[in-house]
Amino acid sequence: MDYTNPHALVDTAWLAENLDDPEVRTIDATSFLPTVPRDAGAEFGQCHIPGAVFYDIDAIADHSTDLPHMLPDAATFGREIGRLGIGNATHVVVYDLHGGCAAAARLWWMFRVFGHQWVALLNGGLPKWQREGHLTETGTPSPETKRFDATMNSAMVRNADDLLANVASRAEQVIDARSTGRFAGADAEPRPTKKAGHIPGSLNQPFNDLMNPEAGVIRPADEIAAAFDRAGVDRTQPMVTTCGSGITAAFLSFSLYLIGVENAAVYDGSWAEWGNHADTPVDT
DSSP: OOOSOGGGEEOHHHHHHHTTOTTEEEEEOOOOOTTSOOOHHHHHHHSBOTTOEEOOTTTSSOTTSSSTTOOOOHHHHHHHHHHTTOOTTOEEEEEOSSTTOHHHHHHHHHHHHTTOOOEEEETTHHHHHHHTTOOOBOSOOOOOOOOOOOOOOGGGEEOHHHHHHHHHHOOSEEEEOSOHHHHTTOSOOSSOOSOOSBOTTOEEOOGGGGEETTTTEEOOHHHHHHHHHHTTOOTTSOEEEEOSSSSHHHHHHHHHHHTTOOOOEEESSHHHHHTTOTTOOOBO
């Protein structure tokens, strides 16, 4: 079984060959959990793929809510992406410092939410790039600003009201990317919440099971499909992904896109919202 949408995933050899193409822009989308005392922006300045720019998902977000890194509006996203030297014709390659690529997948999903189809994820991220001996650089680039017109596709995003209605209707399958312990309410959340467990009726597919830990790359298409099948996912039916704060959920949606499921929406607030919401039911 081959990937249905192989264009969404590029390998390090391809990027090395196309790094000097003025129509290709590489973005470091690294972010860390609040329990990890690391500064993604500072680490980008110390080491990144040549020509890359840094996208801060906590800074470029909806600051009208206290929920973490919620989607900004289209005007904000377009303005900030343009400042990174990206236009509507740019082929964007996103990566992160994690072998799991979840943070990169979040930005991949954001580009698609805002209408940009020329976006791919770098398989293996910076760790694979470095293992293979490719060059890196330091410093903070100052790219020439370009125009990026963004239009939000709300069909790719779900909110708490949508998921509350879905608990009753079960119109969409809900797939949770968190670990089995967090899904069951047995393990603590990195962002403490009043409630523990999962959305009633949801299925559990831990995002890191879709990675090959030895090679540090995304699993082949047949292994991804088998994992979702084992989780009880019907790939012919509508679905929405969720997680702790909307990051690893995007990795599930990305993985599904690779194997041909192109419309898996993301619950942006995820457990950071559901676990603190006064009206949300919980199963364990």
